[in-house]
Amino acid sequence: MLSRSFLLGVAFGIYLSITSTAAFQYLQARKKRRDSVQYEFQPIQLPRHDVLSGVTGLIGHTPLIRINSLSDMLGVEILGKAEFLNPGGSVKDRVALRMIQDAESKGLLRPHTGSRIFEGTVGSTGISIATIARAKGYNATIIMPDDVAEEKVKALLALGADVERVRPASIVDKKQQLTYISWNLKPVKNLARQRAAQFGQSSQLEQATNDNDTLKRPSIYTSPSSSVIVSTTSHVPVYAGKGSEPNNEPRGFFADQFENRSNFDAHFYETGPEIWRQTNGKLDAFVSGAGTGGTIAGIGHFIKSQKEDVKIVLCDPTGSGLYNKVRHGVMYDPKESEGTKRRHQVDTVVEGIGINRMTNNIELALPIVDDAFRITDAEAVSMSRYLVKHDGLFLGSSSACNLLACIKFVKKMGWKDGQTVVTILDSPLFQGLCLSTFSFPLPHLQQTVTSDIVLVRVIHQKFPMRIDLQYRNEAYLTNAHIPTDVSIVENLLAS
DSSP states (O other): OOOHHHHHHHHHHHHHHHHHHHHHHHHHHHHHHHHHHHTSOOOOOOOOOSSOOTGGGGSSOOOEEEOHHHHHHHTSEEEEEEGGGSTTSSTHHHHHHHHHHHHHHTTSOOTTSSOEEEEEOSSHHHHHHHHHHHHHTOEEEEEEETTSOHHHHHHHHHTTOEEEEEOSSOOEETTTTEEOBOOOOHHHHHHHHHHHHTTTOOHHHHHOBOTTOOBOOOOEEEOTTSSOEEEESSSSOSOOOTTSOOOOSOEEEEOOTTTOHHHHHHIIIIIHHHHHHHTTTOOOEEEEEOSSSHHHHHHHHHHHHHOTTOEEEEEEETTOSHHHHHHHSSOOOGGGSTTTOOSSSOOBSOOSOOOSSOOHHHHHHGGGOOEEEEEOHHHHHHHHHHHHHHHOOOBOHHHHHHHHHHHHHHHHHTOOSSOEEEEEEOOBGGGSSSTTTSOOOOHHHHTTOOSSEEEEEEEETTEEEEEEEEOOOHHHHHHTTOOOOTHHHHHHHHO
């Protein structure tokens, strides 16, 4: 006969088993309820201040907007980070501010000392640097290719920047009178670096000698973490380490967005967390183009750190080598093959993305990029017009490329169950910064157009502004053999 203690032990074991199972089920149900509350879609909580600290206070915390036409057609959520709402009109505002702030924190820049910031750019970063430099007490010199949209140059001059225009390579097909954008910016970057290094070499300094008749040269400091260069008008060292006496001599600062780690950090610590918070972690893919590589690298690394299976997707314009670098491990484009290589590295009407060389920031991006898509000029033009027609969004070429890559990726994955894809929306065309190179038809003006220039006068209350927009009619794209057909996107969506 079984002992009483044995029976009590069995009963107690059964009791423990039942109670532990019930407790586990309770905890699991509680966790599910907590998670469902945690990931309810809610708008981002923006910082609320009655007064922002100047124009820099307007940078960042941009909203996500749903691209209704694409989302409804695809059965997923296509969301665009509205970076065109930054004061400079692009995501580059974040980068410019971060580069300047980081330089200040390291003692490399001091405001209101007559210092000057130098940068080589195709426009957007230059506009951002010029805007922030003025707000923070610096001068700016922007080195640009001579073929960028004329409106960008005028915007920079209006912001008080000095502009030097150089020809990185011959990029005009004179037979067709077509202007293409070349992303071989090495001469532009090198000249910006040179100008920063020469900043202190005024005519007075060059003539001055010490008692030994030795020419006094300006102090030059090169950042060990990037190719950032700082020079002063004095032979006193620019940076003598922490605790040293501040040197308030005017400085020449080469920001170098392509190699500067601050480019990556701006997106890893700011843009990425904003996107994650805005989507409440319900994110399946992030899509972006790459020029310097900082945006896709910084955002991509942050998102992957939060959710490893989120897909990071690159879009690349015709002629850029990044698509092949991701897909095949080689920075190569078919246009560069023997017998077909053109004189210019990248020929495309798309501005802002695409490159044929490695940068520090692109090297940071490559390990976390899962897929890449090449976008043709015809597709980009079609998407830009599709967005105006169906969504009332008047966006530039890089935004059009981003959204096309979103469509191609969603189609490839077979997604249609409400997955969330986020991309970057930059530089709205209504700012007048892209019209000359990324043509839009202006049918109500065609009857009066007698040259390539159309003067548009905008009156807003007491503030008249005359904006000169370089107008290209349909013949511009026709001569480039680029169709202007919205149905390209419509057919892609319907396929």
